[in-house]
Amino acid sequence: MAEIEKKPVKIVETVLRDAHQSLIATRMTTEQMLPIVDKMDKVGFHAVECWGGATFDACLRFLKEDPWERLRKLKDGFKNTKLQMLFRGQNILGYNHYADDVVEYFVQKSVANGIDIIRIFDCLNDIRNLQTAVKAANKEKAHVQIALCYTLGDAYTLDYWKKIAKEIEEMGADSLCIKDMAGLLTPYAAAELVGALKESTALPIDLHTHYTSGVASMTYLKAVEAGCDIIDCAMSPFALGTSQPATEVMVETFRPTPYDTGYNQNLLAEIADYFRPLREECLKSGLMNPKVLGVDIKALQYQVPGGMLSNLVSQLKEAGKEDKYQEVLEEIPKVRKDFGDPPLVTPSSQIVGTQAVMNVIAGERYKLVPKESKKIMLGEFGQTVAPFNKEVQKKIIGEETPITCRPADLIQPQLPQFEKECAQWKQQDEDVLSYALFPKVAEEFFKYREAQQKKVDAAAADTKSKAYPV
Numbered sequence: 464m465a466e467i468e469k470k471p472v473k474i475v476e477t478v479l480r481d482a483h484q485s486l487i488a489t490r491m492t493t494e495q496m497l498p499i500v501d502k503m504d505k506v507g508f509h510a511v512e513c514w515g516g517a518t519f520d521a522c523l524r525f526l527k528e529d530p531w532e533r534l535r536k537l538k539d540g541f542k543n544t545k546l547q548m549l550f551r552g553q554n555i556l557g558y559n560h561y562a563d564d565v566v567e568y569f570v571q572k573s574v575a576n577g578i579d580i581i582r583i584f585d586c587l588n589d590i591r592n593l594q595t596a597v598k599a600a601n602k603e604k605a606h607v608q609i610a611l612c613y614t615l616g617d618a619y620t621l622d623y624w625k626k627i628a629k630e631i632e633e634m635g636a637d638s639l640c641i642k643d644m645a646g647l648l649t650p651y652a653a654a655e656l657v658g659a660l661k662e663s664t665a666l667p668i669d670l671h672t673h674y675t676s677g678v679a680s681m682t683y684l685k686a687v688e689a690g691c692d693i694i695d696c697a698m699s700p701f702a703l704g705t706s707q708p709a710t711e712v713m714v715e716t717f718r719p720t721p722y723d724t725g726y727n728q729n730l731l732a733e734i735a736d737y738f739r740p741l742r743e744e745c746l747k748s749g750l751m752n753p754k755v756l757g758v759d760i761k762a763l764q765y766q767v768p769g770g771m772l773s774n775l776v777s778q779l780k781e782a783g784k785e786d787k788y789q790e791v792l793e794e795i796p797k798v799r800k801d802f803g804d805p806p807l808v809t810p811s812s813q814i815v816g817t818q819a820v821m822n823v824i825a826g827e828r829y830k831l832v833p834k835e836s837k838k839i840m841l842g843e844f845g846q847t848v849a850p851f852n853k854e855v856q857k858k859i860i861g862e863e864t865p866i867t868c869r870p871a872d873l874i875q876p877q878l879p880q881f882e883k884e885c886a887q888w889k890q891q892d893e894d895v896l897s898y899a900l901f902p903k904v905a906e907e908f909f910k911y912r913e914a915q916q917k918k919v920d921a922a923a924a925d926t927k928s929k930a931y932p933v
Contacts, residue, residue, distance in 0.1 A: 472722040473509035473693040480512040482697035485705040487750045489521035493533040499737045500540030515548030519556040523908045531893040538577030545579035552585040552592040553871050557900040558810040560870045562877040563595045570599035584610035586811040589845030591869040610640035612806035618848040625663035638667040644808045645766050646675035650685040657689040669693035677758035680708040700738040704756035765792050771812040794819040801855040803847025842866040
């Protein structure tokens with residue numbers, strides 16, 4: 464019998480980014496990450512996803528940390544492993560479109576501070592919104608991975624995926640990612656999709672999914688057998704639920720096969736042992752809600768990604784309307800259809816989710832409309848695959864005329880203005896980018912940073928005066 468050719472599957476480890484973003488609202492601190500970096504660096508991961516997504520905002524807003532400093536420290540620790548980030552195309556890591564000059568500068572600084580692989584996506588799969596980031600990443604010699612946001616709906620046929628994969632290859636991507644934010648991809652559908660993509664593109668294929676609907680590990684198995692090259696996994700203490708399948712489980716699954724990763728399970732066990740007490744701590748404090756740890760097969764019906772679920776829970780909690788959870792879940796697919804069937808991923812997931820919450824709380828659909836809902840209906844986020852519900856669009860935007868061009872074409876260069884506004888706080892070039900994305904949050908952080916530095920300086924001066932009495 465002919466020996467099957469060895470084709471080890473590669474793994475992207477997500478515990479330092481998407482895993483804790485999905486399970487504990489991105490609250491893992493740099494201090495909690497650094498002690499385990501050395502061991503993680505010895506595994507042989509294809510990459511460690513450790514930056515981008517919601518980490519940037521959470522660092523500044525909740526942890527009072529400089530995200531750029533985190534990246535530099537992680538780069539110092541990971542001597543052998545590539546570092547990967549998630550980048551939202553023209554939205555960068557924020558929630559609105561930015562001018563091309565800001566996107567280019569952000570890519571440049573991300574690579575300069577330690578990022579090797581940039582996974583770039585657009586929440587509507589409008590590839591016009593990827594062009595600037597892809598060109599900039601190519602210029603910086605980073606590995607460009609373009610992610611397609613996987614979703615279900617009449618418009619999302621195999622031909623649609625094959626066509627867009629071809630366009631991505633022509634655009635200058637080095638690899639392609641199927642980004643399944645809500646765990647919608649079932650095992651046999653994954654095999655079919657990977658097979659179809661392999662027919663239309665020569666790019667390596669990475670599959671990213673979440674365990675929300677309970678099928679993710681089986682989906683990885685069938686995808687890898689169909690030719691998928693890379694899978695995203697999380698160390699077991701921060702795996703499953705709304706996070707990714709467990710790294711150790713997938714390593715064991717492929718051990719006796721041509722897809723064997725060759726990773727050392729003893730080393731993985733030591734890494735898991737490090738994260739386990741952290742998980743216990745999060746459960747005890749309530750930071751990790753048991754609600755997001757179970758299997759919710761209804762995710763296939765509502766198409767709600769993990770991070771969005773935890774956001775919904777906290778939005779309803781704040782409004783004292785936790786009893787409306789089920790109602791909101793049922794409203795989400797209706798809002799999504801009205802909004803042109805976009806994939807649900809940041810920021811479209813937040814927009815659709817918040818609108819659904821408002822519809823339910825107000826007791827009347829589209830009585831309360833956030834400005835982001837209006838922006839999506841005006842075409843300011845780009846083009847959706849399906850058309851908008853015309854009646855809803857009219858109710859939301861009235862007589863205003865929607866745009867049809869690439870949204871960023873209408874945005875003048877912004878960096879000079881941001882530089883000016885940020886001048887009094889600037890201690891490093893990167894500060895202007897933190898400010899550009901989250902002005903108020905960054906300003907609060909800069910004030911905090913200054914106060915901390917003054918404390919340290921005062922303490923140092925105090926120690927000095929005691930050590931050298933005049």
